[in-house]
Amino acid sequence: MLNNTSKEDQPDLINDGMARSFSRRKFFGIMGAGTAVMITAAACRKEMHSPGKGNNSSVDLGSGDVGVLNYAYALEQLEAAFYVKVVASPYTQMSPMEKSYLTDIRDHEIAHREFFKAALSTKAIQSLEVDFSAIDFTDRNSVLGTAKAFEDLGVSAYNGAGQLLSNPDYLTLAGKIVSVEARHAAWIRDMVTAGSFADMTAVDSNGLDKARSPQEVLSIAGAFLKTKINASNLPTS
């Protein structure tokens, strides 16, 4: 479980109340201007958006840190489902080394998915329904091209989501995962085009990787999901 043992005033995934609807720093920042009552009212209203509500065709990620973690859980579900299928039905002429590393990656993504599911517990969104109809799992280019897109997307998603988190412990957890996604991205890129692990399509002229907002990420990932994802209650900063 994600419990806070060190800082009692931080939102807790199990016992969080109002605080999880917006970041702690913003709360205190606004308190300084003496408008706490108005903001608190807004927070209570926002609290009604609890995660996981919806039917089989749509899901609400929820708000606050829980919403951000559910967002990560959604992306990990997508990645894990993809690699499960890649390993279960290998493309033509998958080399032993590729098979071995793609199996590693599958296991990493399953570990990420199951971690979020366990940590979020009752706050976790449902299992998502994927749509891989655009992918030819028998074709190396189709599979590795999709893998490259997923990994780069995952890296940019975590990079963009860090600032949406209030609890530093969750930021560290996200950091533990994103660098592994970046390792995946680098290796898959090199399998697609040797030496493209961090080329100019991935890294800008300041030497920075991409950072995407949940809206940008979900507009791309949505093409691979039958379940519609509602991210409208996520924090925006």
Add this chain to the structure above:
Amino acid sequence: MNLQNILSEIEKTDPEVYDRLDTRRSAMKSFAKTSGKIALASIPFALGSMFQKAYSSPSAPTDLILDTLNFALTLEYLESNFYIRAVASAIAPSADAMSALTVIRDHENEHVIFLKTAITAAGGTPVSFTADSFDFTAKGTFPDVFSNYGLMLAVAQTFEDTGVRAYKGQAPNLISNNDYLTAALQIHSVEARHAAHIREMRKTANLLIPAGVDVKPWITLDQSGIATSVVQPSYDGEQNVTQAGVAITNIGGHNISASAASEAFDEPLTKDQIVAIVTPFFA
């Protein structure tokens, strides 16, 4: 509203207000930057936020952010100077290897420039190092680091994996500032891309030390794939298979080995741990 008058009033009761706000110049710059983006009616919010930042902890977060950025800049100087030497040594055995080292060198240079600019813009003073600041033999531990290709890659791998752990450990220090936090994360994942590729280069060149060890793009348990125990502090702790109290091995009834569970999560290091690791590389 006259911000200057407000600051003067506070100064009468709290002479250290400008220290708390870092400096008057950066306080004004910070406010100007913020107020430029928001509607006039929101200015009290921004002011409240600015003062909250100054008073919310014993040492102002601004100082913490600048210290953190300067620590990152120090590590980027280390990496940048290492790859400048590595590329100049021309010991890379292939055009592909040379190209990869050049790509990485350029990124590290870009990180140095980016962080210098960010620190200056925030009203801080960037740390500064030159080629003479470094000793890449690590006080004689790696005497032929720029003439032994396998050793050079082993040191590069250690720097990259260590850099990833350093940014991961420092990120919470930046949580109060979205811009700096996001930029640090954007550097962090690039270091991880470098680490993965250097690891591949070691494997491709069949220059793992000792021969027969395996190295993958991701870190398995606390294995470095490098013979000397000198680098082990860069890998200690990576064997962790429990995250936020959740056991990852065989999680959810899935067949996840301890190796895969450790690979799936990279681990942070503290500033003190990082300093201990990199200190031998400073002259």
